[in-house]
Amino acid sequence: MACANPETDLLKVPLVALNVTVRKQLALFLNPRNAVASDWMAVAEIMGFSYLEIKNYEGSRNPTRIILDDWQARCPEASVGKLISILEETERKDIVEELRTLIDADVKKYLEKKNEPPVQVPEVDSCVSRSLERRGITLEDHPEGTPELFDAFICYCQSDFKFVNDMIRELEQTDYRLKLCVFDRDVLPGSCVWTITSELIEKRCKRMVVVISDEYLDSDACDFQTKFALSLCPGARSRRLIPVVYKSMKKPFPSILRFLTICDYTRPCTQSWFWVRLAKALSLPSMQSTER
Numbered sequence: 578m579a580c581a582n583p584e585t586d587l588l589k590v591p592l593v594a595l596n597v598t599v600r601k602q603l604a605l606f607l608n609p610r611n612a613v614a615s616d617w618m619a620v621a622e623i624m625g626f627s628y629l630e631i632k633n634y635e636g637s638r639n640p641t642r643i644i645l646d647d648w649q650a651r652c653p654e655a656s657v658g659k660l661i662s663i664l665e666e667t668e669r670k671d672i673v674e675e676l677r678t679l680i681d682a683d684v685k686k687y688l689e690k691k692n693e694p695p696v697q698v699p700e701v702d703s704c705v706s707r708s709l710e711r712r713g714i715t716l717e718d719h720p721e722g723t724p725e726l727f728d729a730f731i732c733y734c735q736s737d738f739k740f741v742n743d744m745i746r747e748l749e750q751t752d753y754r755l756k757l758c759v760f761d762r763d764v765l766p767g768s769c770v771w772t773i774t775s776e777l778i779e780k781r782c783k784r785m786v787v788v789i790s791d792e793y794l795d796s797d798a799c800d801f802q803t804k805f806a807l808s809l810c811p812g813a814r815s816r817r818l819i820p821v822v823y824k825s826m827k828k829p830f831p832s833i834l835r836f837l838t839i840c841d842y843t844r845p846c847t848q849s850w851f852w853v854r855l856a857k858a859l860s861l862p863s864m865q866s867t868e869r
Contacts, residue, residue, distance in 0.1 A: 585684060587658030592649040593804035594657055594687035599679050604641040606672045615667035617641045623663050624648045646833035650807055657684060690771035690801070714773050715763045715781075727758040728859050729819075730782035732803060734796040737788045740823045744786070753856040758782050771801070778806050784859055787820045789839075791828045807833065819858055 607617040621631050621644045634640040649655045657680065664673050673680075717725040733741050741759060748755045758764075758777055778785055785806045793799050803818070810817040820834045823842040840858070842851050 585688070587661060587684065588656050590657040590684050590687065591808040592645065592655045592657060592660060593801075593808045594684050595645075595660075595680065596683050596686075597800075599676060599683055600642060600645060602676055602679065603645070603672065604639050606669070606675075607641045608639060614671075615669055617644060619667045620644065620663055620669075623666060625652065643832050646831075647836075649804070650833050650836055690775065714765055714768055714776065715758070716765065717763075718765075724781060725763075726756075727763075727777075727782045728755045728784065730758045730778050730785045730802075730806075731760075731788065732785055732793075732799055732806075733788040734790070734792045734799055736792040737790050737823075740788060747852045748856055748859070753852075753860070755856060755859050757786075770798070774798075774802055775805060778802060779809060783817075783862075785818050786855070786859070787818055787834065789820050789822045789826070789830065789834070790824060791826050794828050794831060803831075803833070819855065821855065 604617075607620060610616055617634075617640050618631055621634065621640075624644060626634075626644065626647075634643055637643050645660075661673055661680075664670070713719075715725045731741055731744065738761070745757060745759065745762075747753075749757055758781065760774070760777075764773060764777070785802070787793075787799075787803055787806075806818055818834070818837055819840060820837050821840045821842065822830075825843055840851060840855050842848060
């Protein structure tokens with residue numbers, strides 16, 4: 578399997594680049610309590626988690642997964658390179674050596690999805706110039722004019738499309754007059770899915786609504802979109818992501834989003850406020866515009 582370019586600065590590659598396989602392997606190494614080698618607790622301590630947080634994580638079936646997700650969500654410096662340095666600091670170079678090929682492969686795939694040269698690993702930057710290829714990607718785009726902009730990108734899986742249609746009706750076709758980016762409706766066919774998705778989330782949409790369901794948890798596309806959006810706003814400072822739950826779930830709510838306030842449609846007593854709250858959140862100016 579191909580490795581990332583040796584000149585790649587892994588400190589500038591966000592932790593979102595590591596896919597499920599690497600995270601599972603890390604858990605296999607770090608989850609078991611070990612009297613000889615450092616385990617997940619030592620890693621969590623260096624990551625900056627408090628004693629009480631670590632004690633609470635002890636009750637989890639997979640504490641390594643939780644600390645990785647939580648660290649990624651709240652720490653701007655969470656990167657592949659920083660994780661490797663933490664493992665080396667805890668004297669777990671054995672893990673780095675064992676997983677280095679998989680890590681390099683994930684980094685290479687991440688860079689390809691972002692359509693960036695592997696020898697240049699820029700931090701997320703909304704000032705990157707937009708190529709001609711990325712101008713004509715939605716129905717209302719003019720190839721030589723202003724790109725189409727949206728109030729929110731809707732992250733969803735196909736099984737939840739009926740609710741997405743309800744969202745379109747309630748938020749676009751009412752007095753709210755919001756403009757949603759719904760991939761199946763608004764994006765022109767023929768372009769690289771990962772490149773276009775990244776472009777829309779980072780540069781075209783003020784926010785992202787994440788439609789959470791059991792099916793969402795199994796979607797690779799939703800996983801990428803959510804983690805990419807989180808990498809743009811470490812610690813959720815810009816309120817870029819808005820999780821929405823519209824039906825009961827059998828699986829646990831994704832821990833990577835548990836720091837964010839949820840818009841919950843499953844509670845009958847608050848359903849009448851649901852669309853008003855969501856519309857208000859999407860109508861607020863973005864942090865970027867208020868800082869200018």
